[in-house]
Amino acid sequence: MIVPPASRSLWLLLFTLKGSIVSVIWKRVAAMMLLATAVVIAEHRLALDGTGLGAVPLTLVGLTLAIFLGFRNSVAYERWWEARTLWGELLIVVRNLTRQTLAFPDDLPDARRRELVHCLVAFAHALRHMLRGSDPAEDFAPWLAPDKAALLARSVNPPNVLLGHLGQAYAQLRREGRLDSMLTADIDGQLTRLSYIVGGCERIRSTPIPFAYILLLHRTVYIYCLLLPFCLVGSIG
Structure with a gap:
């Protein structure tokens, strides 16, 4: 999503190229x-x-x-709003898991707490880069150990790999007696919500508007412009 600057000058609104389709259609125009x-x-x-x-x-x-x-326009806005809703839910779930990780496990060393919280932060970066098809190495560096970052970089679905690691980490805390069964079930439910968010984002990314609709719209636009x-x-x- 392209976030516009807070100060929107007339020059910015009329001549900015970021977020504009001018670079795509100028030859046709x-x-x-x-x-x-x-x-x-x-x-x-x-x-x-x-x-x-x-x-x-x-x-x-x-x-x-x-x-x-x-x-x-209606379809485009619906897709945008669904994506925005999914990302907002991701922020809520990650904050809840961070709060639970910092507050509830008994006698958990600070290093392990930080590792779990850092994995949650890295999860958001991993999902963002997977959806954009960009390199996550720079954003993984502050939050993950080099070996884990390298493993994720080679993975087809880094967010899912991180979810598996987080699930195993919280399960280990339960086996160590640092989490009770009710809290573990709640945390697992939060991780399941993150999995649903990943699936929803993948669905939006991999399911474009049907080609028949795009073809019909483009042909109508060209006929209109040619007749004009x-x-x-x-x-x-």
Whole structure:
């Protein structure tokens, strides 16, 4: 998610490229501008009759385009909101587990408490990097031992590996008598929620909008843009 700066100047809103699709579509926009220029030249210099089509085609195609764009915007927002809800739940669960780890295990050395809390922090980084397809090594370094960080870097699903390690660590605390059975069950439930969060994020990442909808929308947009200069040249020149 791209977080905008707190100060939003007019220059930022109009000309920033981060989060904008200008870098993706500028070639297509330029092609449409060349087409419109060619239509205007043909209408004014070559004196072609029937160049203008009128507003009826734009009205018909524009109505269809509005429906498709509304659907696309609705789906995009639903996916964004579900992802934001999952990430917010992740923060809540990690904070709960951190509080329980620091408060409840009896006579647990501080080094082991820090190791468990650091694994929880590394879990958030691991999930973020797995979803983005980026290298997590830099974010793992402050929180994990080098051997564990290297093991996670080689893993296909680092968040799931960390969940397995955390489950075994809390189970060991239960076997040592540092956690009672009720608290262990509650902690296991929190870890299960983290597993559901990972699955939900993977579902959003690996399930794009159906290609048939994207194809239909793109074709409608191209038809509308191709008709635009022919429909407007007769009325506005």
